[in-house]
Amino acid sequence: MRHRKLSIAVAAVTFVATLAGTVKAQELSPVEQEIAAHVEGHAAQAEALLEQIVNMNSGTMNHDGIRAVGSIVQQRFEGLGFATRWIDMPDSVNRAGHLFAERIGTRGRRVLLIGHLDTVFEPGDPFQELSREESTASGPGVVDMKGGVVAMVYALAALEAAGALDGATIRVALIGDEEFAGLPLELSRGDLVAAAQESDVALGFEGGETGRAVVARRGSSAWTLEVSGQQGHSSLIFGERFGSGAIFEAARILHRFHDEVRGPEYLTFNPGIILGGTDVSYNATDNRGTSFGKTNVIAQRVVVDGGLRFISEEQKEAAREQMRAIVADHLPGTSAEVFFKDKYPAMPPTEGNQALLALLDQVSRELGQGPVEAFDPAERGAADISFVAPYVDGLDGLGPFGSGAHTPDEQLDLVSLPAVTKRAALMIYRLTQE
Numbered sequence: 001m002r003h004r005k006l007s008i009a010v011a012a013v014t015f016v017a018t019l020a021g022t023v024k025a026q027e028l029s030p031v032e033q034e035i036a037a038h039v040e041g042h043a044a045q046a047e048a049l050l051e052q053i054v055n056m057n058s059g060t061m062n063h064d065g066i067r068a069v070g071s072i073v074q075q076r077f078e079g080l081g082f083a084t085r086w087i088d089m090p091d092s093v094n095r096a097g098h099l100f101a102e103r104i105g106t107r108g109r110r111v112l113l114i115g116h117l118d119t120v121f122e123p124g125d126p127f128q129e130l131s132r133e134e135s136t137a138s139g140p141g142v143v144d145m146k147g148g149v150v151a152m153v154y155a156l157a158a159l160e161a162a163g164a165l166d167g168a169t170i171r172v173a174l175i176g177d178e179e180f181a182g183l184p185l186e187l188s189r190g191d192l193v194a195a196a197q198e199s200d201v202a203l204g205f206e207g208g209e210t211g212r213a214v215v216a217r218r219g220s221s222a223w224t225l226e227v228s229g230q231q232g233h234s235s236l237i238f239g240e241r242f243g244s245g246a247i248f249e250a251a252r253i254l255h256r257f258h259d260e261v262r263g264p265e266y267l268t269f270n271p272g273i274i275l276g277g278t279d280v281s282y283n284a285t286d287n288r289g290t291s292f293g294k295t296n297v298i299a300q301r302v303v304v305d306g307g308l309r310f311i312s313e314e315q316k317e318a319a320r321e322q323m324r325a326i327v328a329d330h331l332p333g334t335s336a337e338v339f340f341k342d343k344y345p346a347m348p349p350t351e352g353n354q355a356l357l358a359l360l361d362q363v364s365r366e367l368g369q370g371p372v373e374a375f376d377p378a379e380r381g382a383a384d385i386s387f388v389a390p391y392v393d394g395l396d397g398l399g400p401f402g403s404g405a406h407t408p409d410e411q412l413d414l415v416s417l418p419a420v421t422k423r424a425a426l427m428i429y430r431l432t433q434e
C-alpha cells in the first residue's frame with residue numbers, strides 16, 4: 001500500500017533525475033571553479049557567522065532579536081552590492097517583519113532566495129548557544145535555519161568575488177515569522193508573494209538532507225463543521241417532530257468523509273476536536289471548549305474542527321466539493337454547514353520544479369557530491385516556499401544538513417555547510433547565465 005502510494009509525480013522526478021544522470025558530467029568552467037574555491041576558502045568565516053547569529057536569540061516573538069540578526073545579515077548583503085530594506089509589519093500583526101535584499105540586472109532567470117531569521121526558541125528557553133564537537137555544531141536554529149542563511153550569504157559572496165552577480169537579478173526574502181506566521185497571511189506573506197511575482201525561480205534554504213531536495217509540499221487548510229438538531233425528549237428521537245439529533249448527523253457526516261472523501265494520493269483530513277450536546281461553546285482560537293448534554297435529551301449542537309492537507313489546488317477544491325455534498329445530505333430534523341479556510345497553499349511537483357531538481361542533481365554530481373532525488377511530499381510540511389509556488393518554479397531544502405529541528409538536540413553537520421553553499425552558488429550562477 002505504502003509502495004503503491006509512491007506517486008506518479010515522484011516516479012516522474014526520478015525519471016528526470018535519471019535523465020540528468022545519463023548526460024555526460026561536464027567539467028566545471030573556470031569561473032565555476034573559482035566560485036567553488038571561494039566557498040571552500042571561506043568555510044571558517046561562514047562558521048564564524050553561524051556562531052555569531054546562532055548566539056543571538058531570535059525566537060519569533062523576540063522582535064528585537066530578529067531585527068538584530070537581520071541587521072548583521074543586512075550588512076553582508078549591502079557589502080555584496082544588494083539594495084536592502086527592513087519591512088515592518090503593522091502593530092496588529094505583532095511580528096518583527098522581514099529583511100529583503102535585491103540586485104536587479106537584465107540577464108538570465110530572475111532568482112528569489114527564501115529563508116527565515118526566526119527560530120522556535122524564545123529568550124526563556126534554556127537552549128541558547130552554539131557548541132561544537134568536532135564537525136558537529138549544536139545550537140538553536142543551526143539547521144532551522146540559520147545554517148541556510150549563512151549558506152545563502154556565502155554563496156552570494158562567492159558569486160560576487162567572481163564578478164558573477166553583475167547583470168544577474170537576485171532577490172532575497174528573509175522572513176521574520178516563519179515559525180509562527182503573523183495573521184492575516186495576506187499581510188505577513190504579501191511582500192514574499194510580490195517578490196515572487198517579479199521572479200522566475202525560487203530557491204528555499206531550509207535544512208536539507210544528503211541526496212534529497214524538495215520539489216513538492218502539501219498545502220494545509222482548515223475546516224469547521226457546525227451541526228444543529230432539535231432539542232427534545234430522547235424517547236421521541238427518530239420521530240417526525242425531532243428527527244435524528246445533531247450528534248447522529250455529525251456522526252453520519254464524519255463517517256461518510258472517512259469512507260468517501262479519502263483516497264486521492266497525498267490528500268489527508270483530520271477532525272481534531274469534536275464537541276456535542278445541548279449546550280456547546282467552542283473557542284476556535286484556543287481550540288478549546290465545553291459541552292453539556294443529557295442522555296435523555298436529543299442533542300442540538302455539534303462543532304467539529306479539522307485540518308486538510310493536499311498536493312494541489314484542484315485536489316483541495318475537489319475534496320471540499322465532496323465534503324459540501326455530503327454535509328448537505330441531512331438526516332431528518334437536522335441541518336449542518338461546513339466552512340473552509342485556506343492556510344498554506346500546496347507546492348505541486350511541477351515540471352519546472354523537477355527541472356530545478358535536475359539542475360541541482362547535475363551540479364551536485366559535478367561537484368563530486370553525488371546524485372539528488374526528490375523527497376516524498378507526504379514527508380514534508382508546509383513552508384514559506386509554498387506561498388510562491390503559484391508564481392515561480394521552486395526547489396527547497398538547499399540548506400545544510402542536520403537533525404533535531406525544534407528540539408534541544410538540534411545539530412548541524414558543519415561539513416555540509418560549504419558543500420551546500422557550493423551547490424547553491426553554482427545553481428544560482430547557471431540560472432542567472434541563461
Ligand SMILES: [Zn+2]
Pocket residue numbers: 120144179405406
Ligand atoms: Zn522550523
